[in-house]
Amino acid sequence: MAENAGHTRRLIRPLHPPFTHFPVAAYVLAAAFDVISFGGRRHQWAGQLWHAGTFVLIAGLILCLATMLTGFADLVRFAERRPAVVRIIAAHVCVMAAVFMLGVGDLALRLSAHHQDSTPPSVLVLSLAAAAGVCTGAFFGGTLVYRHGTGVAVEADARPDQPERRGPSARAGSSAPPHAAARQAGRRGPGVL
Secondary structure, eight states, rough: EEEEEEEEEEOOOSSHHHHHHHHHHHHHHHHHHHHHHEEEEESSHHHHHHHHHHHHHHHHHHHHHHHHHHHHHHHHHOOOOHHHHHHHHHHHHHHHHHHHHHHHHHHHHHHHHHHHHHOOOOHHHHHHHHHHHHHHHHHHHHHHIIIIIISSEEEEOTTTTOOOHHHHHHHSSSSHHHHHHHHHHHHTTTTTO
């Protein structure tokens, strides 16, 4: 909490961002292991990469659950209302839910074919689709943060007579991206919001 001009402020920090990198890395690494395993199916190490991809995917799916829960928690807490941002959030949620289901299907196929010596073609297709999907969903998530400032330094005013102000654009009094809003706030002088 911080004191400024006679009232108390607190920053509401998003829960979702710290979790996002791990599922993305897991899906991409599982696909990379599968591609290498499929390409080298005549070698002994192909089976090892195939199984490594399975373990990475299991970890990614577990972390994906935590990531989705924190994403929904942030969605409820921040209650974004800008139409363009709501559309991007909807696309992000739909793509990431589809990726999670692809990952579950991928894991089911992997467990049913665990005796294989290398990645089967059906698993390879699902792994590549999941990796492409997670990169697409991550692009939408990055757009929300870096272009629209969604969930970045959300400020809650503790004074009951003042409405809650959201994000850096609210602080600067514009709908500019976070970096532009920070520059505008800096021009006004310290302590002036």
